[in-house]
Amino acid sequence: MSDIKKTGRRRFILGAAGAAGALLVGWGIMPPRQRLNAAHSLPVVNDEVALNGWIKIAKDGSVxxxxxxxxxxxxxxxxxxxxxxxxxxxxxxxVKTMPAPIDKIYGNLSMLADGLPFHPDDQGVIKQFAQWMTLKTARELGLQVTGGSSSVKDAWLPMREAGAAARAMLIAAAAKEWNVPADQCTTANGMVKHASGKQKSYGELAASAAETKPAQIRLKAPAEFKLIGHPEPRTDAKAKVDGSAQFGIDAHPAGMLFAALKLSPVIGGKIKRVDQAPVLAMPGVTHVVDFSAAVGEAGVAGVAVVAKNYWTAKTALAALPVEWDAGAHAQLSTESVFKELAEKLDSESGFTYYKQGDAAAILADSKEVAVAGTSVAKTIKAEYRAPFLAHATMEPMNCTAQLKDGKLDLWVSTQVPSIAVAVAAKAAGIGAEQVQLHMCFLGGGFGRRLEVDMVAQAVAIAKQTQGLPVKLIWSREEDMAHDMYRPAALARFAAALDDKGKVLAYDNKSASGSIMHQVLKRTFGLPGAGPDKTTAEGEFDMPYQIAHQKIAHVIVPTPVPVGFWRSVGHSHNAFFKESFIDELAHAAGADPVDFRRGLLANRKRHLTVLDAAMNKAGKPAEGRAHGVALHQSFGSVVAEVAEVSVQNGQIRVHRVVCAVDCGIAVNPNIITQQMESAVIFGLSAALYGEVTIKDGKVVQSNFHDYPVLRINEAPQIEVVIIPSAEPPEGIGEPGVPPIAPAVANAVFKLTGQRLRSLPLKLA
Known part of the structure; x- marks a missing residue:
């Protein structure tokens, strides 16, 4: 199928989807679902009063x-x-917090809208209509999801509106009581005040405020902000320091049993036979549960041993005789995965995410084709690859469940509470309203806790424990060997330069498995089809202005379970793209930073970030080199400069300067922390991260063979936040993508070796 036909097909699919939605009588013309008041009032205790779906106030004034x-x-x-x-x-x-109940007003709209595969420069009607339809659909779905660096971005209006609405209600209540115009009242530090000297606390006014309907709700202008934009201490810090913070693995309801599991060692394998008798005879062991059927086709076959303590469960599990059916993927290997990716790149054109001009024609005959009076002087080609990666969260997967009297209590660390409740209800065979979710802190997520496999498993086990709660804990080895991995990917580039070093044509085609296709099947039982933005994000939406370019991707279905990994497709596509841009700069005989500036002539925001990073970085120390990378993801622009040396054949990163434009900096402290975290996380992957497969099994099992950056290896990190008055964008993930190419580009300066494969290893 031609690229033109493929582009037309995408437009037809998106347009048809929109048209089908509009045909739903009444729905298409309904006003947007409000996000202020939930279907049910917030639960209150003692003297609390709920003012909307987000805020309740107690008589002592606490919010x-x-x-x-x-x-x-x-x-x-x-x-x-x-x-x-x-x-x-x-x-x-x-201000205190409580877990939000399951309700559509808390759904994440921004994350779904950001998943559409449109170029940032595209302002066409098709994109606008698709975004509108997606936002309406997201409101109706109301999925409570923490991911896609979207939390602040998505909450920016609804949570501020909730605060402003509550404030207006409190003012209205005071004005009515004092018989004065509302516009003569002011607020500060939880008090409503009047020029006459009258004042009342929010706690005193809350009950009457709940009965008011203010005529006008006004959000503050940025110039009025007193908190936003200023560093505030983390409200969760004390609990995490003194040990009172409750993570999922800390749950301990009365009478709790413990479960340890064993999953099929071969991808896609099944259980042939389990000999339960020897283990059930062991002291302290209460149950052996084969939960394979409960997790469905999209899950992993496995068995759990339940005991009165975890050590007994784990010890008994090791002694449990299990016979496995390896299934169809017993010969799968890392080599066969990349072989198939290469073959598909050779044979398939893939889906074209972005096309401008005619790069193919220029690259086809580089010596004769003229472009704007300039002929092609040089053609550069390169191939890059990235491995599967595990999440390796510090808190391994776990879930505690109690099914008793037709009701289910669930203690779990999850990024998707509404989906966890739905999956738990289905596994228990009860209605979602009978599930009580006890939200816990997450000991790391990075996308792994967008999955709910541990929930289905725990509930299936709890169905066998006669009403007693059971805590399922994955071992580190099972966690590492049964992750939903960052996909392995292969990318090919070709570019043409003129005799002055100008890029005339740019072609990029990559191949990988599809995260969205697998997630739709695993989570919702839906077939995966069509383009998946996560496969090509960071490639097709790059900011560099090149007149003739084409970016395509080939989806290659894989039996290896893949999922969202911090910064998703950007994590490896930034490495591919920013490394190749450096290759082009070298081929053009240009300074890599100046070369980028030339491709960003009309991108003021990107230039500002790049220049800020370079100015802060200064000059590298003797014996070291600077590598630079610039990347936009999740709405934020990040430039990173890595100061690197090579010592005894080993790459050492001494210093990283990170400049970021994420819109309004709600809390500069947290932004700095997130950038530091992202650099360390990304460096671990860049220098060490690699999951390999042999005979259908994941080779890595723990941190000894899947290492992360140690404290003595951590570089000095300096963060520059670009001032902005624009609404906030993502911050949790954008710091990850630039670090690998920045390091690789520095290594090239030092050694002349162009490292095109992750993790970075010198020859």
Whole structure:
């Protein structure tokens, strides 16, 4: 199929989807679903009063905010508290949090809208209509998801509106009581005040405020902000330091049993036979549960041993005789995966995500084709590859479940509470309203806890424990060997330069498995089809201005389970793209930074970020080199400069300067922490991260063969935040993609070796 036909097909699919939605009588013309009041009021205790679906106020003036996003170390609870506190005019010390109930007002709209495969420069009607339809659909679905660096971006309006609405209600209540115009009242530090000297606390006004309907709700202008834009301490820090923070693995309801599991060692394998008798005879062991059927076709076959303590369960599990059916993938290997990717790149054109001009014609005959009076002087080609990667969260997968009297209690660290509840209800055979979710802190997420496999497993086990709660804990080895991995990927580039070093044509085609195709099947039982933005993000939407370019991707279905990994497709596509741009700079005889500046002539935002990073970096120390990379992801632009040396054949990163434009910096402290975290996370992957497969099995099992950066290897990290008045964009992931290419580009300066494969290893 030609590229033109493929592009037309995409437009037809998107257009048809929109048209089908509009045909739903009444739905297409309905106003957007409101995000202020939930279907049911927030639960209150004692003297609390709920003012909307986000905020309740107690008589002592304390404010409780419904927290609809998961705290997994990224500081999101603090940032979201700030949004409410700013508009409500209360001090952060007055604000507490509670887990948000399952309701559509807490759904994540931004993450779904950002998943559409349109180029950032595309402002056409098809894109606008697709975005509108996606946002409407997202409102109706109401999926509570923490991911895609979207939490602050998505909450920016609804949580501020909730704070502003509550503030207006409190003012209206005071104005009515004092018989004065509302516009004569002001607020500060949880008090409503009048020029006459009258004042009342929010706690005193809350009950009457709940009965008011203010005529006008006004959001503050940025110039009025007192909290937003200023560094605030993390509200979760104390609990995490003193040990009182409750993670999923800390759950301990009365009478709890423990479960350890063993999953098929071969990808796609099944259980042939389990000999339960020897293990059931062991002291302390209560059950052996084959949960394979409960998790369905998209799950992994496995068996659990339940005991009165975890050590007994784990010891008994090791002694459990299990006979496995290896299935169809017993010969799968890393080599066969990349062989297939290469073959598909050779034989298939893939889906064209972006095309401008005619790069193919220029590259086809580089010595004769003239472009704007300039002939091609040089053609550069390169192939890059990236491996499967595990998430390796510090808290391994776990879930605690209790099914008793037709009701299910669930304690779990999850990024998808609404999906976890739905999956748990289905596994238990009860309605979702009978599930009580106890949200916990997450000991790392990185996308792994977007999956709910551990939930289905725990509930299946709890169905056999006669009403007793059971805590399922994965071992580190099972966690490493049964992840939903970052896909392996292969990318090919070709570019043409004129005799002055100008890029005339740019072609990029890559291949990998599809995350979205697998997630749709695993989570929702839906078939995966069509393009998947995550496969080509960071390639087709690059900011570099090249007149003739084409970016395509070939989806190659894989039996290896793949999933969202921090920064998703950007994590490897930035390495591919930014390394190749450096190759072009070298071929053009240009400084890599100046070369990038030339491709960003009309991209003021990107130039500002690049220049800020370079100015802060200064000159490298003797014996070291600077490598640079610039990348935009999740709405934010990040430039990183890595100061690198090569010592005894080993790559050492001494210093990283990271400049970021993420729109309004809600809390500069958290932004700095997230950039530092992203650099360390990305460096671990760049220098060490690699999951390999042999005989259908994942080879790596723990941190001894899947190492992460140690503290003595961590570089000095300096973060520059670009001032902005634009709405906030993503921050949890954008710091990851640039670090690998920045390091690789520095290594090239030092050694002349162009490292085109991750992890980075010198020859």
């Amino acid at each position: 409780t905010v419904a927290m609809h996003r998961s705290e997994m170390g990224q500081g999101i609870h603090t940032a979201l508290q700030m949004l409410v506190a700013e508009e409500l005019d209360v001090a952060m010390a007055q």
